[in-house]
Amino acid sequence: xxxxxxxxxxxxxxxxxxxxxxxxxxxxxxxxxxxxxxxxxxxxxxxxxxxxxxxxxxxxxxxxxxxxxxxxxxxxxxxxxxxxxxxxxxxxxxxxxxxxxxxxxxxxxxxxxxxxxxxxxxxxxxxxxxxxxxxxxxxxxxxxxxxxxxxxxxxxxxxxxxxxxxxxxxxxxxxxxxxxxxxxxxxxxxxxxxxxxxxxxxxxxxxxxxxxxxxxxxxxxxxxxxxxxxxxxxxxxxxxxxxxxxxxxxxxxxxxxxxxxxxxxxxxxxxxxxxxxxxxxxxxxxxxxxxxxxxxxxxxxxxxxx
Amino acid sequence: xxxxxxxxxxxxxxxxxxxxxxxxxxxxxxxxxxxxxxxxxxxxxxxxxxxxxxxxxxxxxxxxxxxxxxxxxxxxxxxxxxxxxxxxxxxxxxxxxxxxxxxxxxxxxxxxxxxxxxxxxxxxxxxxxxxxxxxxxxxxxxxxxxxxxxxxxxxxxxxxxxxxxxxxxxxxxxxxxxxxxxxxxxxxxxxxxxxxxxxxxxxxxxxxxxxxxxxxxxxxxxxxxxxxxxxxxxxxxxxxxxxxxxxxxxxxxxxxxxxxxxxxxxxxxxxxxxxxxxxxxxxxxxxxxxxxxxxxxxxxxxxxxxxxxxxxxxxxxxxxxxxxxxx
Numbered sequence: 001x002x003x004x005x006x007x008x009x010x011x012x013x014x015x016x017x018x019x020x021x022x023x024x025x026x027x028x029x030x031x032x033x034x035x036x037x038x039x040x041x042x043x044x045x046x047x048x049x050x051x052x053x054x055x056x057x058x059x060x061x062x063x064x065x066x067x068x069x070x071x072x073x074x075x076x077x078x079x080x081x082x083x084x085x086x087x088x089x090x091x092x093x094x095x096x097x098x099x100x101x102x103x104x105x106x107x108x109x110x111x112x113x114x115x116x117x118x119x120x121x122x123x124x125x126x127x128x129x130x131x132x133x134x135x136x137x138x139x140x141x142x143x144x145x146x147x148x149x150x151x152x153x154x155x156x157x158x159x160x161x162x163x164x165x166x167x168x169x170x171x172x173x174x175x176x177x178x179x180x181x182x183x184x185x186x187x188x189x190x191x192x193x194x195x196x197x198x199x200x201x202x203x204x205x206x207x208x209x210x211x212x213x214x215x216x217x218x219x220x221x222x223x224x225x226x227x228x229x230x231x232x233x234x235x236x237x238x239x240x241x242x243x244x245x246x247x248x249x250x251x252x253x254x255x256x257x258x259x260x261x262x263x264x265x266x267x268x269x270x271x272x273x274x275x276x277x278x279x280x281x282x283x284x285x286x287x288x289x290x291x292x293x294x295x296x297x298x299x300x301x302x303x304x305x306x
Numbered sequence: 307x308x309x310x311x312x313x314x315x316x317x318x319x320x321x322x323x324x325x326x327x328x329x330x331x332x333x334x335x336x337x338x339x340x341x342x343x344x345x346x347x348x349x350x351x352x353x354x355x356x357x358x359x360x361x362x363x364x365x366x367x368x369x370x371x372x373x374x375x376x377x378x379x380x381x382x383x384x385x386x387x388x389x390x391x392x393x394x395x396x397x398x399x400x401x402x403x404x405x406x407x408x409x410x411x412x413x414x415x416x417x418x419x420x421x422x423x424x425x426x427x428x429x430x431x432x433x434x435x436x437x438x439x440x441x442x443x444x445x446x447x448x449x450x451x452x453x454x455x456x457x458x459x460x461x462x463x464x465x466x467x468x469x470x471x472x473x474x475x476x477x478x479x480x481x482x483x484x485x486x487x488x489x490x491x492x493x494x495x496x497x498x499x500x501x502x503x504x505x506x507x508x509x510x511x512x513x514x515x516x517x518x519x520x521x522x523x524x525x526x527x528x529x530x531x532x533x534x535x536x537x538x539x540x541x542x543x544x545x546x547x548x549x550x551x552x553x554x555x556x557x558x559x560x561x562x563x564x565x566x567x568x569x570x571x572x573x574x575x576x577x578x579x580x581x582x583x584x585x586x587x588x589x590x591x592x593x594x595x596x597x598x599x600x601x602x603x604x605x606x607x608x609x610x611x612x613x614x615x616x617x618x619x620x621x622x623x624x625x626x627x628x629x630x631x632x633x
Contacts, residue, residue, distance in 0.1 A: 006462075194413040194414075195408040195409070195410055195413040195414035196413060196414050196415055196416040196417075198369075198374055198406070198408065198414075199406070199408060199414055199415075199475075199478065200416075200427075201373075201374055202372050202373075202374065202401065202404075202405060202406045203401060203427065203428040203431060203432075203482075204394070204397070204398050204401035204402070204431070204432070205427075205431060206394070213427075214416050214419075217416075217418040217419075218416070218417065218418055
């Protein structure tokens with residue numbers, strides 16, 4: 001209870017209460033998350049169930065169009081006759097799951113390496129930081145394209161379809177760990193020289209305990225800030241990969257693969273299959289980035305806006 | 307040398323810091339000599355003060371004694387046992403007997419831990435067998451003994467002033483019932499009005515718990531008030547070591563003399579003090595001979611060539627070739 005009271009009294013909550021943009025973007029983000037994870041409850045159709053899909057319903061325009069609409073399909077249908085609204089809800093869920101899990105993996109790898117690197121220093125530090133340099137010199141997309149292509153070629157498209165989420169999480173997670181490692185290392189270097197760390201050493205606490213109990217909690221605010229950017233980035237990476245046909249398969253579409261699948265029909269007049277999921281993606285990323293911007297301003301007192 | 311009363315003895319201690327990294331293919335970088343051949347003995351029950359200007363190596367000495375830095379050469383023995391080359395496990399019992407109070411009260415408490423978490427941690431670590439209620443009782447006892455309100459326990463460090471935080475730091479050091487406490491300029495970051503209060507807390511703790519202090523400061527009036535013996539350091543070397551009264555009655559080393567003449571007098575009798583010339587030489591290139599010869603008003607040719615050893619003169623130890631004449 002003490003922690004909750006402390007949180008409610010904090011500067012963060014106070015500033016949130018006074019910032020319209022933050023409130024709006026947080027509400028939007030929350031709406032996306034709830035809608036996505038409640039998809040099986042609120043979606044009118046199950047896009048994964050072939051029994052509910054009728055090819056005769058394909059390419060029905062959204063409800064507000066003049067002709068050929070069907071009251072069952074608010075946003076129309078895609079080329080396979082799936083309800084676009086339901087597919088978007090399920091797709092957003094996949095995109096968010098991949099985004100969150102990939103970032104969790106990045107945090108796990110990056111924070112551990114950054115913490116050890118910064119606290120232990122010396123050769124271990126040099127080794128990990130050169131490793132980070134190498135990792136950063138390969139673009140995320142390149143690593144992801146190679147990894148998924150190799151995986152697809154080795155195990156076939158069938159198996160890939162089943163484990164696509166896992167592969168995407170691994171690829172995006174591993175490709176971006178240096179962001180965390182570098183940020184955490186920089187904070188650890190600053191914290192390590194403070195006297196409370198010396199005090200813990202004088203007590204005789206073992207290294208790992210000083211790192212986890214004393215240093216790590218004091219490096220959390222930059223982690224929080226880059227996490228917002230990284231979640232947005234991970235979702236974008238996933239969408240890009242899916243758009244290139246290397247991400248989620250068409251029968252389990254994420255936002256990216258949905259945009260991609262509609263792209264073929266955009267010139268035949270069925271613009272909604274691409275445009276509506278794109279708008280959802282843009283709104284989702286925008287809400288996360290606005291939230292991240294606000295968080296960065298609040299948590300960094302040296303940076304103030306006019 | 308070491309009699310039964312000696313608690314801590316430092317012999318020929320040197321500490322050097324590399325300031326440029328070694329290149330990949332070997333070859334050393336530049337070196338700063340923070341401590342040069344310091345030998346000291348601290349006796350049980352005394353408040354040993356270490357004074358000197360900024361950068362003279364007094365904090366490094368304290369950190370080396372506490373094991374926060376490893377000495378480049380020399381030995382540190384506690385109660386007759388050498389501790390500087392011990393591994394972490396073997397050193398643990400000594401960590402409990404030796405504790406430290408830090409200079410900056412704003413950095414020495416973990417901002418994410420409540421006061422009770424900060425205070426409980428050393429006790430739970432060193433005495434894992436204690437029950438929760440025993441730990442809590444101990445925390446309350448120690449908090450009260452240093453004049454802290456026990457309602458502070460559930461709060462975080464940022465809610466307290468510098469003096470309050472320093473008293474919490476003292477409480478943390480006292481949690482494990484140490485017999486030897488190193489205080490690294492514990493009052494220099496505080497307001498003058500708070501300094502006396504914190505100093506009194508430390509003196510009370512000394513009387514109640516039979517503590518031995520290594521007290522580091524650059525404030526000579528504090529030394530006169532607090533210390534039983536004083537060592538004056540300059541550029542990593544001990545210049546003069548004496549009982550507080552002996553030293554303040556008549557310093558022998560020219561550096562000590564200049565230092566004491568710089569204390570402002572209340573009665574205005576000595577408005578002019580001897581001004582020291584020049585700057586402290588760089589610790590990267592120590593002067594040959596006596597480290598003080600460049601600024602010493604009595605320097606002769608021998609001072610530039612021979613390093614003066616710490617020797618007994620007139621009831622104290624002085625590292626000066628002309629200690630007999632400077633009195």
